[in-house]
Amino acid sequence: MSQPGKSDALMSHDELEAVLRLTGAERYHNLHRFHKRQYSGQCTYEEVQAWALNRYYYQASIPIKDAAVLTRMNDADDRRAWRKRIEDHDGLKEGDGGIERWLKLTDSLGFSRDYVKSTVGILPGTRFAVDAYINFCKERTLLEAVASSLTELFSPTIIGERVTGMLAHYDFVSKETLAYFTARPEQAKRDSEFALAYVKEHAKTREQQDLVVAALEFKCHVLWTQLDAIWTAYIDKLPPAGVWVPGTHVAQQGKAA
Amino acid sequence: MSQPGKSDALMSHDELEAVLRLTGAERYHNLHRFHKRQYSGQCTYEEVQAWALNRYYYQASIPIKDAAVLTRMNDADDRRAWRKRIEDHDGLKEGDGGIERWLKLTDSLGFSRDYVKSTVGILPGTRFAVDAYINFCKERTLLEAVASSLTELFSPTIIGERVTGMLAHYDFVSKETLAYFTARPEQAKRDSEFALAYVKEHAKTREQQDLVVAALEFKCHVLWTQLDAIWTAYIDKLPPAGVWVPGTHVAQQGKAA
Numbered sequence: 001m002s003q004p005g006k007s008d009a010l011m012s013h014d015e016l017e018a019v020l021r022l023t024g025a026e027r028y029h030n031l032h033r034f035h036k037r038q039y040s041g042q043c044t045y046e047e048v049q050a051w052a053l054n055r056y057y058y059q060a061s062i063p064i065k066d067a068a069v070l071t072r073m074n075d076a077d078d079r080r081a082w083r084k085r086i087e088d089h090d091g092l093k094e095g096d097g098g099i100e101r102w103l104k105l106t107d108s109l110g111f112s113r114d115y116v117k118s119t120v121g122i123l124p125g126t127r128f129a130v131d132a133y134i135n136f137c138k139e140r141t142l143l144e145a146v147a148s149s150l151t152e153l154f155s156p157t158i159i160g161e162r163v164t165g166m167l168a169h170y171d172f173v174s175k176e177t178l179a180y181f182t183a184r185p186e187q188a189k190r191d192s193e194f195a196l197a198y199v200k201e202h203a204k205t206r207e208q209q210d211l212v213v214a215a216l217e218f219k220c221h222v223l224w225t226q227l228d229a230i231w232t233a234y235i236d237k238l239p240p241a242g243v244w245v246p247g248t249h250v251a252q253q254g255k256a257a
Numbered sequence: 258m259s260q261p262g263k264s265d266a267l268m269s270h271d272e273l274e275a276v277l278r279l280t281g282a283e284r285y286h287n288l289h290r291f292h293k294r295q296y297s298g299q300c301t302y303e304e305v306q307a308w309a310l311n312r313y314y315y316q317a318s319i320p321i322k323d324a325a326v327l328t329r330m331n332d333a334d335d336r337r338a339w340r341k342r343i344e345d346h347d348g349l350k351e352g353d354g355g356i357e358r359w360l361k362l363t364d365s366l367g368f369s370r371d372y373v374k375s376t377v378g379i380l381p382g383t384r385f386a387v388d389a390y391i392n393f394c395k396e397r398t399l400l401e402a403v404a405s406s407l408t409e410l411f412s413p414t415i416i417g418e419r420v421t422g423m424l425a426h427y428d429f430v431s432k433e434t435l436a437y438f439t440a441r442p443e444q445a446k447r448d449s450e451f452a453l454a455y456v457k458e459h460a461k462t463r464e465q466q467d468l469v470v471a472a473l474e475f476k477c478h479v480l481w482t483q484l485d486a487i488w489t490a491y492i493d494k495l496p497p498a499g500v501w502v503p504g505t506h507v508a509q510q511g512k513a514a
Binding site: 026027033124125127128129131132135217218220221222224225228229231232238240241242 | 283284290381382384385386388389392474475477478479481482485486488489495497498499
């Protein structure tokens, strides 16, 4: 399998997986300068706030994205497997689930829940990228929609770096406030194994395999451009008009404020 | 009309127009650092190339956006007026129209037409912002879709600065290669007068007037974030993977290359 993906021939399942893993190795947002800044302790309190506030919109949109995927699955087994993603984010009961755990993080950073949930203060770059992801999963083929979730193959590593680095460097986060990430690696492993098996089985032509790779590239862009937008607005300090201004909309003072 | 837009009362037509003009004065992309860099002659040849290549996607998407608006207009008079926008961009015959004139600009900057038209090299930030604009005009109310075009109220000024500045500072552009902009101010004046009259007439509640203002704010973000993306990728030189690399995909050398 030398140079998988470089000819026009159908790839074996192993070759397709190798191309997908290479795509992540070259494009996943663990390579972004913001991630490095964050896990190495160079972020200010306000930069972590901005990241958590904006990323809420991504977290809160995931079940909507997954519901759009569900509407397109004709197989009950597939739907049952995919439904777990919605359960993970929305929880099995009130006060449970990934979105709730993300709100515990924004709570701990001093934001009022109403403000976070309103999403009025997020960056347009966040909104455009996340909405592009939802629309991609509505408009492209089901195969591409499933493939676009494959960034989860790479999330356990970035989560490990992020949690370890943030706990070591920032006194305003704790294991409790980062609880969102405790549950994710196991869920992401289960979900990405399903998605990887799915795309291997359902991409039956080289053209479909190329669409699978392109879907993963697209999703890497969705994640990458969100961090670009954070950097311009809150590190270069050139925010578009109307977005969250550090020091505002906080219900309580965070520890390091 | 002191502090128009600050109370909850219905605004007069003049007050609404004042709020819209203030929105443009505070948020239009003539205030972006890229515009200043461009018209003051500080852009490199490659930065102008990147801007023209990316902005092609915006230009090429405008008739699609306008067709989406047309599908929602029940009044033949309105459709006839709005149709002119599509005619302006697509032309009345082959080789005519705003998109063709934009391609003359990218021709003059050395790009092959096939590459420009493929849009494979544009920034994800460009694509996400432009697609957000198209989807806004499909999904929001017709009133909001019309209102989102109101950035044209402010385009004659930015075009004047851009063309004067670029002709003065860059030997790789000429009146001929900037022909796109020659036609635009008159068209934009006609179109924005229609849209302004339309939103004044059709926004009959304060809530609708607020949606009109929000639509213009949204559109300012669409334009602004495109320049943010250009800056990060081609001035800070931190492009996302897979986008156009300066020096590649040029069919001929531009004068200043």
